[in-house]
Each structure stands twice: as structure tokens, then as C-alpha cells.
Amino acid sequence: MAAETASARHRRLRTLGSYAFLTAAAIVILFPIYVTIVNSLLRPDQLVEQPPPLVPTSPQWHNYVAAWTTGSMSTYMATSAIMTFAIVAGQLVTSILAAYAFAFLRFPLKRTLFVVCLATLMIPLEVTFITNLDTVTSLHWFNTYEGLAVPFLATGFGIFLLRQAFLQIPRDLQEAAQLDGYGHLRFMTRVAVPLARPSLAALGVFSFLAAWNQYLWPLVATGGQTPLNTVQIGLKALLGQQVSQIPISLAGAVIAFVPLLILLLIFQKQLVRSLTAGAVK
Amino acid sequence: MTDIGRAGMDAEGGLEAAALVVETHEAEVEAREAGGDTDKTTGDGAGGALARRRRKEAALAYVLLLPALVLFGVFSFYPFFRNFKLMLYETPPVPGLPARYVGLHQIVPTITSTEFTQSLVTTVIFVVLVVPISLILGLALAVAAHRKLKGIGIYRMIFSSTVVSSVAVASVVFGTLLNPVVGLLPWLGINPTPPALESTTWALPSVALITIWQFLGLSFIIMSAGLQSVPDELLEAARIDGAGAWTRFWRMTVPLLSPTIFFGFVVSTIYAFQAFGAIDILIGNSNAVRLHTNVLIYNIVNTLQVSNNPGAAAIMATVLFLIMLGLTVLQMRLLERRVNYGR
Amino acid sequence: MAQVGFDGVTKRFGDTTAVDELTLQVLDGELLVLLGSSGCGKTTALRLVAGLEALTAGRVTIGDRVVNDIDPKDRDVAMVFQSYALYPHLTVAKNIEFPLRQRGAGKEERSAKVKQAAETLGLASLLDRKPAQLSGGQRQRVALARAIVREPLVFLMDEPLSNLDAALRVQTRADIVELQARLNTTTLYVTHDQVEAMTMGHRIAVMNEGRLQQVATPEDLYARPTNVFVAHFLGSPGMNLVEGLLVEGSGNETTGGEDTLCVSFLGASVPLPAEVATDVRGSGPDVVLGLRPETLHLSTDGPIAATVIIVELLGAETLVICRTETGARIIVRQPASAARPSIGDAVRIAVDPEPRAYHLFDAESGLRLGDRP
Numbered sequence: 002m003a004a005e006t007a008s009a010r011h012r013r014l015r016t017l018g019s020y021a022f023l024t025a026a027a028i029v030i031l032f033p034i035y036v037t038i039v040n041s042l043l044r045p046d047q048l049v050e051q052p053p054p055l056v057p058t059s060p061q062w063h064n065y066v067a068a069w070t071t072g073s074m075s076t077y078m079a080t081s082a083i084m085t086f087a088i089v090a091g092q093l094v095t096s097i098l099a100a101y102a103f104a105f106l107r108f109p110l111k112r113t114l115f116v117v118c119l120a121t122l123m124i125p126l127e128v129t130f131i132t133n134l135d136t137v138t139s140l141h142w143f144n145t146y147e148g149l150a151v152p153f154l155a156t157g158f159g160i161f162l163l164r165q166a167f168l169q170i171p172r173d174l175q176e177a178a179q180l181d182g183y184g185h186l187r188f189m190t191r192v193a194v195p196l197a198r199p200s201l202a203a204l205g206v207f208s209f210l211a212a213w214n215q216y217l218w219p220l221v222a223t224g225g226q227t228p229l230n231t232v233q234i235g236l237k238a239l240l241g242q243q244v245s246q247i248p249i250s251l252a253g254a255v256i257a258f259v260p261l262l263i264l265l266l267i268f269q270k271q272l273v274r275s276l277t278a279g280a281v282k
Numbered sequence: 283m284t285d286i287g288r289a290g291m292d293a294e295g296g297l298e299a300a301a302l303v304v305e306t307h308e309a310e311v312e313a314r315e316a317g318g319d320t321d322k323t324t325g326d327g328a329g330g331a332l333a334r335r336r337r338k339e340a341a342l343a344y345v346l347l348l349p350a351l352v353l354f355g356v357f358s359f360y361p362f363f364r365n366f367k368l369m370l371y372e373t374p375p376v377p378g379l380p381a382r383y384v385g386l387h388q389i390v391p392t393i394t395s396t397e398f399t400q401s402l403v404t405t406v407i408f409v410v411l412v413v414p415i416s417l418i419l420g421l422a423l424a425v426a427a428h429r430k431l432k433g434i435g436i437y438r439m440i441f442s443s444t445v446v447s448s449v450a451v452a453s454v455v456f457g458t459l460l461n462p463v464v465g466l467l468p469w470l471g472i473n474p475t476p477p478a479l480e481s482t483t484w485a486l487p488s489v490a491l492i493t494i495w496q497f498l499g500l501s502f503i504i505m506s507a508g509l510q511s512v513p514d515e516l517l518e519a520a521r522i523d524g525a526g527a528w529t530r531f532w533r534m535t536v537p538l539l540s541p542t543i544f545f546g547f548v549v550s551t552i553y554a555f556q557a558f559g560a561i562d563i564l565i566g567n568s569n570a571v572r573l574h575t576n577v578l579i580y581n582i583v584n585t586l587q588v589s590n591n592p593g594a595a596a597i598m599a600t601v602l603f604l605i606m607l608g609l610t611v612l613q614m615r616l617l618e619r620r621v622n623y624g625r
Numbered sequence: 626m627a628q629v630g631f632d633g634v635t636k637r638f639g640d641t642t643a644v645d646e647l648t649l650q651v652l653d654g655e656l657l658v659l660l661g662s663s664g665c666g667k668t669t670a671l672r673l674v675a676g677l678e679a680l681t682a683g684r685v686t687i688g689d690r691v692v693n694d695i696d697p698k699d700r701d702v703a704m705v706f707q708s709y710a711l712y713p714h715l716t717v718a719k720n721i722e723f724p725l726r727q728r729g730a731g732k733e734e735r736s737a738k739v740k741q742a743a744e745t746l747g748l749a750s751l752l753d754r755k756p757a758q759l760s761g762g763q764r765q766r767v768a769l770a771r772a773i774v775r776e777p778l779v780f781l782m783d784e785p786l787s788n789l790d791a792a793l794r795v796q797t798r799a800d801i802v803e804l805q806a807r808l809n810t811t812t813l814y815v816t817h818d819q820v821e822a823m824t825m826g827h828r829i830a831v832m833n834e835g836r837l838q839q840v841a842t843p844e845d846l847y848a849r850p851t852n853v854f855v856a857h858f859l860g861s862p863g864m865n866l867v868e869g870l871l872v873e874g875s876g877n878e879t880t881g882g883e884d885t886l887c888v889s890f891l892g893a894s895v896p897l898p899a900e901v902a903t904d905v906r907g908s909g910p911d912v913v914l915g916l917r918p919e920t921l922h923l924s925t926d927g928p929i930a931a932t933v934i935i936v937e938l939l940g941a942e943t944l945v946i947c948r949t950e951t952g953a954r955i956i957v958r959q960p961a962s963a964a965r966p967s968i969g970d971a972v973r974i975a976v977d978p979e980p981r982a983y984h985l986f987d988a989e990s991g992l993r994l995g996d997r998p
């Protein structure tokens with residue numbers, strides 16, 4: 002009896018210890034974000050106060066208004082949204098089409114072409130952007146939405162992910178549909194795509210995150226100029242040197258972060274799935 | 283630089299390489315394809331109609347592949363191969379002069395130039411700062427969060443959260459935290475001169491700190507996924523055998539997780555090699571410490587846009603490519619060994 | 626409705642010949658069962674009719690159309706897959722309706738047909754469920770419903786009952802027979818289960834290693850197996866097959882008569898019934914004698930001496946497995962009411978004195994002797 006209580010107490014202590022560690026870690030990780038939110042609501046003169054305020058006693062919401070309007074966050078957000086939407090939609094479509102061919106159709110050079118698609122994953126943007134900049138310029142796409150989005154409309158990762166999903170679909174389903182008069186395109190839209198929804202969601206979330214957070218390409222493909230700055234490049238412009246500018250740029254950072262936070266809250270599972278695809282068999 | 287987004291979108295060699303290996307070992311795929319192939323070899327005495335159907339199917343396949351292949355061709359393979367051509371041309375530093383053919387003569391001077399070697403050294407230091415710390419922290423968090431506790435979902439969400447932060451957001455956030463006049467540092471009496479981001483000693487570690495914070499989410503996610511794939515019974519069995527937490531961790535968890543850890547190592551190394559954004563935002567070109575944070579990509583971008591020499595940029599980009607290729611091949615080798623000898 | 630014809634049909638996959646020169650007619654409105662052990666090419670034959678597989682040689686006809694070059698979708702056949710091939714993301718109603726959407730049927734017509742098919746198969750209350758929420762038997766019925774709404778020329782069924790438990794299989798077997806009889810749709814039904822074949826088929830086509838062995842009604846197949854393979858394959862347990870020798874008038878006292886034809890086997894010599902004797906006279910003398918377990922019995926004056934090695938109780942019947950002095954294994958099936966021997970007993974086995982008890986096959990070719998053309 003006594004031993005039991007002792008072990009129970011031991012367990013409770015362990016649990017408490019776990020919570021203590023987890024909570025401490027959470028605080029350390031969230032601390033920069035918390036400070037950012039607090040500081041984004043301060044007056045510039047409060048920023049240099051000692052000790053620094055840990056709660057915004059008189060929240061300066063107009064900092065957000067300033068970031069949104071005079072700080073041009075509204076246009077940056079719109080640019081990012083359009084570019085991201087185009088990339089996500091484009092990647093989903095091109096990946097579905099190609100993955101379907103690899104999973105369901107027979108054709109010469111299938112293996113080779115699949116390897117070609119995967120090989121693109123080995124060629125990072127850091128290697129291709131030199132020429133892509135020339136290509137985009139000669140297409141008169143410099144500083145345009147086309148220039149921002151078109152180079153990313155296809156992805157080997159997406160093709161790989163969706164092909165895996167399509168291969169899970171029993172062959173029988175395709176044959177049954179074929180006997181019922183469904184061609185490949187109809188089978189794709191009516192059966193294959195609906196059945197691959199979890200993978201599509203994973204790919205969509207992954208593409209969204211990747212596109213929204215791009216930095217190097219939007220920088221070089223627009224020359225860092227308005228009006229086509231994405232949020233990420235816009236933040237750089239917003240990050241002024243004067244202290245008076247700091248709360249506004251922090252507000253801008255919060256604004257840029259919010260869509261992704263929502264994304265994480267809703268699609269955590271899909272995001273994890275896509276980020277670990279291939280990591281754990 | 284190194285926002286996870288780009289890493290994922292453009293290279294993420296680690297993820298994909300692993301995927302590739304897994305793929306080649308996939309029996310089901312093989313079987314299905316083999317079925318198709320044998321079928322193809324069947325002599326079809328019936329002739330015309332069947333052959334026509336086959337042709338139609340192949341034609342449809344190529345149509346479906348067309349968009350992706352065209353995009354890959356134009357924006358991946360063409361630039362990749364054109365790099366080799368660019369390497370042969372040098373653009374003189376005087377504006378207005380055309381690039382001239384120099385053959386292979388530009389290569390050796392470029393990769394032996396102090397600027398490039400320093401940049402390579404800087405990058406390696408940066409990688410060494412970022413990779414081990416973010417992996418160890420990610421593993422620690424994953425192990426701590428691998429318990430069935432009430433509310434653990436919230437902790438997991440928090441630990442994963444930095445995965446969605448972009449490099450620009452992280453830079454703005456940490457730029458302020460490290461600001462010498464704002465907030466905590468002056469109050470804590472930490473008042474280095476010059477300030478961290480302007481110090482030749484501290485600028486690079488500061489950028490590394492930002493990168494670690496940003497990579498922590500992904501590191502946690504990868505390690506968690508690895509832990510979840512370890513059968514609970516194994517750890518429970520060890521516990522029943524009386525192994526303490528510490529022994530269990532080193533004797534069971536770490537070995538079982540070694541493929542995951544290695545995967546995380548490759549992903550984070552590639553990620554760190556691509557670092558660019560934070561340096562561009564926080565340090566920039568004008569700053570005095572620029573030479574001490576001149577990581578590879580920053581150097582490439584500068585060579586292209588400031589020095590205006592695509593040839594040299596292409597040479598450096600190719601070096602970067604080779605480094606990443608080496609890492610990916612290493613990853614594949616080790617995974618293969620696991621597949622062959624493991625289990 | 627239509628008949629289905631195989632005319633010298635061959636299908637090879639690389640080196641394997643899955644179907645070898647199959648010639649077979651499925652009559653209009655008939656339920657023909659393709660029976661054979663695993664890997665003998667039944668599924669392949671079915672898929673050749675559906676057009677899911679391309680022929681290596683020969684012709685397949687549906688009605689009076691050669692369909693070799695016709696697209697699967699234009700063949701007007703409906704297939705019930707072993708896996709049922711239900712669309713997991715669609716409700717039962719949508720699954721049943723799926724084939725109709727593609728055929729330009731109006732909304733009202735579609736829902737009327739779905740309703741009718743659902744009622745026929747007792748699915749009316751399940752229409753809004755997804756396949757994952759159904760039992761195996763219910764899924765099977767959805768697959769059937771999806772086939773019948775199409776009102777196709779031909780049903781193709783590939784082991785549709787193999788995923789069901791024994792009791793449900795018996796029930797569904799009867800349901801399919803009844804449904805087929807009502808719709809009178811030509812049906813090609815594949816199974817490896819001979820009970821299923823015997824109880825369902827109007828005729829049964831037995832296949833082995835890609836080759837057709839025999840096509841006949843269940844009764845004929847059982848009574849007059851055309852070769853050693855079919856003889857052994859059908860019945861549970863299958864026929865006892867022993868080597869024998871045809872001997873003219875061996876002078877056994879019991880029957881007498883100079884022209885008695887006897888078969889000597891397992892150290893015994895037994896005169897053949899007159900009908901059998903007339904049929905097989907002149908062949909041989911080396912034969913394979915087939916004796917169904919149920920036409921044997923234990924009898925003190927039986928001609929074959931043996932030792933009991935296993936006794937299996939099957940409820941209504943008992944299987945007595947014996948070893949003869951010559952080392953052959955002989956199975957005797959007797960009613961439970963008969964005296965049951967114990968293991969190790971020395972017994973004597975007798976053959977029923979009826980013509981149907983004797984199946985004689987040529988020792989060389991394995992073909993049945995005395996099959997009149």
C-alpha cells in the first residue's frame with residue numbers, strides 16, 4: 002500500500018516535471034512572438050522604457066492601421082495572396098495531371114520521365130535563378146505576377162506525393178469505371194482526385210507555406226520594387242532604422258504571420274504529413 | 283536566407299531524396315509497372331484497334347505530362363545546363379562591355395578567390411552553428427512531448443509553430459530583440475558595442491540564432507514523426523526491464539531514431555546552406571560586417587547583381603549544387619544501408 | 626441478351642500462358658461457371674471478355690459481334706469484382722448510380738433505377754451510407770446492384786462470394802441464382818469453389834493450367850468426368866484413382882459367363898457391370914480406375930483388403946481412409962449409421978455393383994474410356 006502511494010507520488014512528480022519542462026520550452030519559443038506583439042502595440046517612446054513593458058497598457062492599434070496603409074502592407078498582402086494562390090493552384094493542377102499519368106497510364110519512357118521529374122528536386126533555385134532571371138526578363142515578365150509565379154507552377158515533390166496517393170487506389174476501381182464508360186479524365190475528376198484528397202490537402206498546405214514565405218526569388222524577380230513586392234520583401238522595406246518606425250514594422254510582421262498561423266491551426270496534420278513525407282517510411 | 287518555404291519549394295533535397303529511395307524500394311509500384319510492361323510485350327494478333335488504343339493512352343499521358351515537363355524544362359533543366367555555358371564567359375567589371383569567352387580559365391580563379399573561400403568558410407561555420415543545435419533542441423522537445431499528457435496537443439502546436447514563420451518575419455522579430463536601444467537587452471545590462479548585428483564576432487551567431495529558432499519547428503516535427511514510428515512496445519519493454527529514462531534514451535530512442543536524425547541532419551544542412559534572407563534583411567550590403575556574414579548564396583546574389591558577373595555566379599552556384607548533391611547522395615546511401623541490413 | 630463465345634482464345638503474359646486455346650460458348654441467358662484451381666486462368670478469361678486484357682490469339686464474341694477490337698466501355702458488359710470495386714467516397718446510392726451517369730440517363734430515370742435495384746437487393750435502407758459503413762455481404766450486394774442497373778448484355782462475376790463468411794455465402798449464392806434467373810442475363814461466373822459451381826451453374830466449364838477440360842451440366846460433370854483431372858478435382862473428397870488392368874473373362878465365380886470383362890486393381894479382380902463393359906471393351910488394357918468414395922463401402926466379403934488409418938466424422942457421414950496392402954490410399958464414405966471401424970482395423974472394401982460406380986480412364990491419355998461421341 003505504502004509502496005503504491007510512493008510510486009503514485011513518483012508518477013505525479015514526473016508528470017509535474019514534464020509539464021514544467023514543456024511549459025518552460027513553450028515560453029522560450031513563444032517569447033519572441035509575444036514580445037513582438039506587445040511591442041507592436043506600444044508607442045515608440047515606450048519601446049525604450051526601462052524596464053520594458055510586458056503588457057501593452059494603452060494598445061496603439063493605429064500602428065496596425067499605419068502598417069496596413071502607409072506601410073503598404075495591404076498591397077504587399079494582396080501581391081502575396083495572388084502569387085500564392087496562383088502557385089498553389091498551378092502546382093495542384095500540374096501535379097494531379099502528371100501524377101495521374103504516372104499512376105494510371107501506360108506509355109513509353111514512363112520510368113525515365115518520372116526520374117526526370119524527381120531530378121528537378123535536386124536542382125535548387127539558388128542554381129537556376131541566374132538564368133531564370135534572364136528568361137523572365139526576356140519574356141517581359143520582370144516585375145509581374147507571371148514572373149513571380151510561373152517558374153513555380155510545377156513541382157516534382159507534388160508529382161511524387163500525388164502519384165503515391167493515386168497508386169493506393171485499387172486498380173479495380175479504374176477498371177470498373179472503364180467498363181461503365183468512364184474515360185481517364187472523368188475517372189480522374191470523379192474518383193481519383195476525390196480519393197486523393199488528404200494528399201491534395203497536404204500538398205496544398207505545403208505549397209502555400211513555401212510560396213508565401215519565398216524570399217530570394219520575389220526579391221530578384223521584382224528587383225525589390227513596389228508595386229509588386231510580396232509581404233516578405235515588403236517587410237524588409239518596412240524595417241526602418243528609426244525607433245519610431247519599429248512598432249509599425251512589428252505590426253507588419255504580425256500581419257504577415259497571421260495567415261500562416263491560421264494555416265497551421267487548421268491544417269497542422271496535413272502540414273506535418275507533407276513535411277515528413279519521405280522522412281519516415 | 284533560408285526560409286523553409288523556399289527550401290521546401292526549390293530544393294528540399296533531403297525530403298525528396300529520401301522519398302526517392304523509399305520509392306525505388308517499393309514493391310507494389312514495381313509490381314504494377316511490371317504488369318503493365320508484360321502486357322506491352324504481348325503480341326497482339328488483333329492488331330490495329332489495340333495498337334490504336336495504346337497509342338491513344340500514351341498520347342493522353344504525354345498531354346497530361348506536358349505542363350509539368352515544359353515548366354521543368356524551361357525553369358529547371360535549361361537554367362541548370364546553361365550554368366555550364368555561363369561558366370565559360372566572363373563579364374568585365376566595366377559596365378557596358380560584353381561578356382567574353384574565357385573557357386575554363388575563370389573557374390579556378392573564382393573558386394580560389396579569397397572572397398569565395400571566405401564565403402565558403404563562413405557558410406560552413408554557419409552550418410555548424412545551426413545544425414547540431416537545432417537538431418538537439420528539436421529532439422529534446424520531441425522526446426518531452428512524446429507523452430500522453432493532457433493538453434499535449436497545445437504544446438505540440440506551439441513547438442511546431444515556428445515552421446510557418448518566414449525568414450522576413452523572423453528577421454523583423456529578432457532584429458528588434460537584438461536592437462541595442464529597444465526592450466530587454468539594455469534593461470538586462472547587455473550592451474555590447476558594437477551591437478550584435480554590427481559586430482564582426484556576433485553578427486553571424488545572431489543570424490544563426492534566428493535560423494535555429496526558425497528551423498526548430500521543422501526539427502521538432504521531423505523528430506516527432508520519427509518517434510511516433512518507433513513502436514511503443516519497444517520503449518515499454520525497456521522500461522519493464524528496469525532501464526532508467528536516461529539509459530532508455532541513449533540505448534533505445536537514439537539508435538531507433540538514427541535514420542530520422544540523419545534525415546533531419548541532411549534537411550537542416552541543406553537548409554542552412556541556403557541561408558540568405560536574414561542576412562539580406564538584417565545586415566545588407568552597406569554594413570561593415572558584411573564580409574563576416576557573406577554566406578554562399580549572398581555571395582552569389584552579389585556577384586550576379588552587384589559585380590554583374592553571371593559567369594562567376596554560375597560557378598559558385600555549381601559548387602553549391604555539388605555540395606547539396608553530395609549530401610543527398612550520402613543520405614541515399616545511408617538509407618539504402620538501413621533498408622539492406624536493418625530490420 | 627446475348628451469348629458469349631470464345632474461339633481459340635489464347636492469352637500469354639510473357640512466358641506464362643494464362644489461357645490456352647479456349648473454345649467455349651456461353652448460351653443466351655445461361656449462367657455458366659468457370660471452375661478451376663488458383664492461377665488456372667479464370668480471371669484472365671473473364672477479363673478478356675470485358676476487354677480489360679487484350680487477346681494474344683483467337684476471337685471473343687458477344688452476341689454476334691466479334692469484340693476483339695471493341696473498347697471495354699462499348700461491350701455492354703457489367704463486371705462484379707472480387708474486391709467489389711466500390712467507390713469509397715460515394716454513398717451506396719451514388720455507387721449504384723455511377724454507371725448510369727455516364728450513359729446520359731436523366732436524373733429521374735436514374736433515381737428510379739437505383740431505387741428499383743436497391744429494392745431488389747434489399748439495400749433500400751442503406752442508400753445514404755458509404756461503403757466503409759457496410760458489412761461484407763452488403764457491399765457485395767451493392768456491387769451486384771451496380772451491375773444490374775446497367776441492364777447489360779452480359780454479367781461477369783469474379784469470385785464475388787469469396788470474401789464472405791460461409792453462412793452468408795450460401796445465402797448470397799441463392800440470391801444470385803434467383804436474380805440471374807429473373808433477369809435472364811447471360812452470366813459468366815468465376816469461382817474456385819466446386820460447391821458454388823455445382824449449386825449455381827447451369828453448366829460448368831472446368832479449367833486447368835489455362836486449358837478447358839470439360840464443359841457440362843453439374844450432373845454430367847459429376848457422373849461422367851471426361852478425364853482424370855476433372856474426376857479428381859470434383860467431389861469432396863475427390864475420386865479414388867487407382868491403376869488397373871482390363872482382363873477378359875478372368876473366370877470369377879460370382880458372375881461367370883465367358884464374355885465378362887473384369888478390372889483387376891489393388892490385388893483384386895472385379896467384373897464390370899455389363900453396360901460399362903460394353904462401353905470400354907477393346908480399350909486398355911492399362912487403365913486408371915476411378916471410384917467415388919460414396920460408391921464404396923466396407924463389407925466383410927469385399928474384394929480389397931485394407932487397413933484403416935484415419936476416421937473422419939463429418940456429421941451425417943463418415944470418411945474412412947484406408948491403406949491397401951499395395952500401399953494405395955482409398956477413401957470410403959459411408960453414412961454415419963454404418964458401423965464405424967477403428968483405426969488399425971483390418972477391413973475389406975467393396976464397390977457398389979452399379980454402372981455409375983466405375984469410371985475408367987485410359988492410363989496413357991487420362992481420357993475417359995467409352996465416351997461415345
Ligand SMILES: Nc1ncnc2c1ncn2[C@@H]1O[C@H](COP(=O)(O)OP(=O)(O)OP(=O)(O)O)[C@@H](O)[C@H]1O
Nearest residue numbers: 317320638641643662663664665666667668669817
Ligand atoms: N497482368 C499479369 N501479368 C503477368 N501474369 C499474369 C497477369 N495476370 C495473370 N497472370 C498470370 O496468368 C495466370 C492466370 O492468372 P488468373 O488471374 O487468370 O488466375 P485465376 O484462375 O483467376 O486464379 P485465382 O483463382 O487465384 O484468382 C497466372 O499464372 C498469373 O500469374
Ligand SMILES: [Mg+2]
Nearest residue numbers: 667668669783
Ligand atoms: Mg482470379
